[in-house]
Amino acid sequence: MNPPKRATLKEVARLAGVSYQTVSKVLNGQVQLPAATEARIWEAVQALNYIPNHTARSLRSRRSHTIAYCWAPTATGQANPILDELLQSMVQAAERQGYYLLCFPNQPDPQRLREAYRELIDSGRVDGFILSSVEYEDPRILYLMERRFPFVAFGRSNPEYQFPSIDIDGGLGMLKVVRHLVERGHRRIAALTWPPESRVGANRIAGFLQGLIEAGIPPVPEWMERGEGVPAFGYQATLRLLALPESMRPTAIVAFNDAMALGAVRAAQQLGYRVGSEIAITGFDDTPLARYTIPPLTSVRQPIWEVGERLVNRLITLLDHPDISSPYCELIEPELIIRASSTGEEIPLDQDHPYLYP
């Protein structure tokens, strides 16, 4: 159709010989009409190629069918391995229910951040929010709770805050890693982790310690290296760990993400270790590249696709039933992907753990 004129309800109604309000009701399934009438209406809709005007619809119904999402940008020079998958799964899940995702920019300044959220809410542009990279004392959570505006978070925050969230059980992931290493005979296990402010880090550390305790291994403070989650830190920390006197030297290094693990691998190799057999190194995230590194990296895969779907579905449920409150955290179990960096046993590339999601 070249003419930019779009059909409206009224034109459909005229063609079908009913009032336009009736057409509206039929399209929204709010009324049951005799088959003949309804058929006429649908024919008219087809004939005119009618598509409801979304703006008018949301003006009147006060529902924008739009979900706001914003994520912290990855520090330059770092890859965000889960962003694409999370975004795709959310966008798809949303579309299946007639929603779209609206992206807005991250705002480091707390003052402006509030303003950004306020504007999005009060302009009526969105029905709810999805938050990611949630931390302690998260101002976004406080603001949305104060405004009683619907949202679902990816990640937990302070335990005393009550809000709907989905999270990956990072502690369980670490526990699986430690169990795996213990099973292979390791007793001196070091960790490359984040500073204690990090909420994600705290959960993972808890799981890590639980794993040690299960195995009756007392934690050693010298074996907890804390820093930024980049290869350079993993590299430096590993040089330090492997410079300890022989009796105090760890035989396994558990990195809290793949980037640190890669740095650790580099350091160990540089010092002449055969990674996998002489020292075990593990990561976390199962970055797509993890299977291709040398040696391939044992890591923990997060079911991101599922997280995205659940976030969206939970939010939409919340929007449809504002009365039902469900301020609990759904935990999802991650998967341990064992490769040569912790075992020394190489698996052929084409037999590496396949990805299950589309």
Add this chain to the structure above:
Amino acid sequence: MNPPKRATLKEVARLAGVSYQTVSKVLNGQVQLPAATEARIWEAVQALNYIPNHTARSLRSRRSHTIAYCWAPTATGQANPILDELLQSMVQAAERQGYYLLCFPNQPDPQRLREAYRELIDSGRVDGFILSSVEYEDPRILYLMERRFPFVAFGRSNPEYQFPSIDIDGGLGMLKVVRHLVERGHRRIAALTWPPESRVGANRIAGFLQGLIEAGIPPVPEWMERGEGVPAFGYQATLRLLALPESMRPTAIVAFNDAMALGAVRAAQQLGYRVGSEIAITGFDDTPLARYTIPPLTSVRQPIWEVGERLVNRLITLLDHPDISSPYCELIEPELIIRASSTGEEIPLDQDHPYLYP
């Protein structure tokens, strides 16, 4: 404010003692009022914390101030190094001009794809589109041109299509790579590239060949390996290349992305080559991890941040001036990042090429 009641134009107007239409005009800068009146209006706006209702605004003005964007999902198991940066830069650039980005799901089926675009357009939800991963005969381009609906593409398509686009000059990137290798004395240069259908591949191949011609090196068909852009292909192809008889064996391998380059590095190392000194291997994309691989990878960095900003700004210009047609392709020059994989000369990590963008 606990009561979900938001202030409207009328309430602001009552407080300021003018008609609500006047307030509207002031807010939109469509009229110049005496300072006193205008001040009263702004005070009222402040006092009531007024934020215009976006839906009502776009219903009347027929402008949604929303840009639709959709991207091809990364094949599972592959990282999309540029997604985060592109998205962030577009979202930020859009917000600066009062626009937001609406994400919608990729649709492989061409029938449904048309339908998805049609619905987005005819429901009045968006003002324009940004396309990425553009290919030859791209159905999205054809449809949007047919509908005369505003869009800007990241990437070129058939030369006979006339539409506004931004692209990175991949050919120039390859040319820089080849010049660099030739300068270092290489004459036998192989390429790991995509199948000929790939539009991006074609541009890069052109640059690659131009580089050879410049140096007076005749292209050798056996040195062009075509396959999927994953490490596994780079690995296999490199095994083949290095199994050629000595006189026919390349001394440099130019991979058309970093993933293939990593596979190539692995293969070469496995065959006992010292990558960098005995064989040069280069990538393309400058994946964040490229500086951390062993050896660090020479690659071509794409100015993605700039691309995102230009895409958005160009589209908004188009929306504001529908009369001015500008169906040309803006080319942006990529940057060659030289590291040890092509020179054998390691640079310290902290002196590696910094990222310039926020």
Add this chain to the structure above:
DNA sequence: ATACTCAATGCGAACGTTCGCACGAACATT
């Protein structure tokens, strides 16, 4: 027959803006 329900449709009024024009007053121009 009368009142009573129910299904099928219609109608007027919002929703909160922007648009286009009109109006009155002040001021400059003939």
Add this chain to the structure above:
DNA sequence: AATGTTCGTGCGAACGTTCGCATTGAGTAT
């Protein structure tokens, strides 16, 4: 003094829906 011109403001209408009730006519129980 009559006539334009500009400025500041107001007014009614429209944008395309959904909402809530009102209305009609047919069927059913009293």
